[in-house]
Amino acid sequence: MTTMTASPVLTTIEQPPMIVRHARVADAPAIAALVSSWSDQGFTLRRSPGEVLAMIDRFVVVESSGAIIACACVEECGRHVGEVRSVAVAERAKGMGAGKAVLAGVVKAADAEGIKELYLLTKIPAWFERGGFCAVPIEEVPSWWVRERVLNAGRSLEGRSAMCRKVP
Numbered sequence: 001m002t003t004m005t006a007s008p009v010l011t012t013i014e015q016p017p018m019i020v021r022h023a024r025v026a027d028a029p030a031i032a033a034l035v036s037s038w039s040d041q042g043f044t045l046r047r048s049p050g051e052v053l054a055m056i057d058r059f060v061v062v063e064s065s066g067a068i069i070a071c072a073c074v075e076e077c078g079r080h081v082g083e084v085r086s087v088a089v090a091e092r093a094k095g096m097g098a099g100k101a102v103l104a105g106v107v108k109a110a111d112a113e114g115i116k117e118l119y120l121l122t123k124i125p126a127w128f129e130r131g132g133f134c135a136v137p138i139e140e141v142p143s144w145w146v147r148e149r150v151l152n153a154g155r156s157l158e159g160r161s162a163m164c165r166k167v168p
């Protein structure tokens with residue numbers, strides 16, 4: 001698997017002060033807690049610190065005043081194909097641009113890796129549209145992705161939209 005950790009800092013935002021960077025090993029417990037905090041409402045799938053640690057180089061985080069306030073990851077799922085997962089912002093930090101920043105950061109990291117097609121499944125397509133993703137009818141999503149990444153992985157399509165961002 002390719003690593004996304006070539007350059008640790010992706011973006012620095014001045015107001016409010018935030019750093020968008022690749023995740024470090026020490027971030028794993030905070031990332032797992034953040035992702036899992038939204039799982040009861042069905043927005044994310046719970047992740048343990050060990051699961052996060054195993055794929056820590058796939059995560060991008062937003063740090064503010066020394067705390068992780070947002071995270072997202074890109075899982076590689078084929079040649080030049082990836083899936084954005086585990087997008088989460090701390091409840092206390094919502095609405096200040098951390099979500100937008102982490103999504104842009106993870107897209108930037110994927111672009112740097114040469115990923116040409118990014119997919120995701122979400123309950124909030126309107127928010128991802130603002131981040132450059134387009135809704136895709138499920139029949140237009142590659143069938144292998146639906147079969148292997150969603151159905152065989154025990155995930156559900158119900159109430160969720162498939163979205164894609166393609167690099168021209």
Ligand SMILES: CC(C)(COP(=O)(O)OP(=O)(O)OC[C@H]1O[C@@H](n2cnc3c(N)ncnc32)[C@H](O)[C@@H]1OP(=O)(O)O)[C@@H](O)C(=O)NCCC(=O)NCCS
Nearest residue numbers: 038043087088089094095096097098099100122124126127
């Ligand atoms: C959705 C989420 C990532 C947004 O993060 P955020 O940091 O609050 O968002 P930002 O500050 O970057 O953007 C806020 C803007 O998005 C808008 N927005 C927030 N939630 C939205 C939604 N569900 N649909 C459309 N727009 C939304 C806000 O109204 C605001 O608009 P404005 O800039 O015009 O005022 C965050 O609320 C979250 O973690 N939600 C729970 C987990 C989740 O749903 N993850 C996605 C899993 S696929």
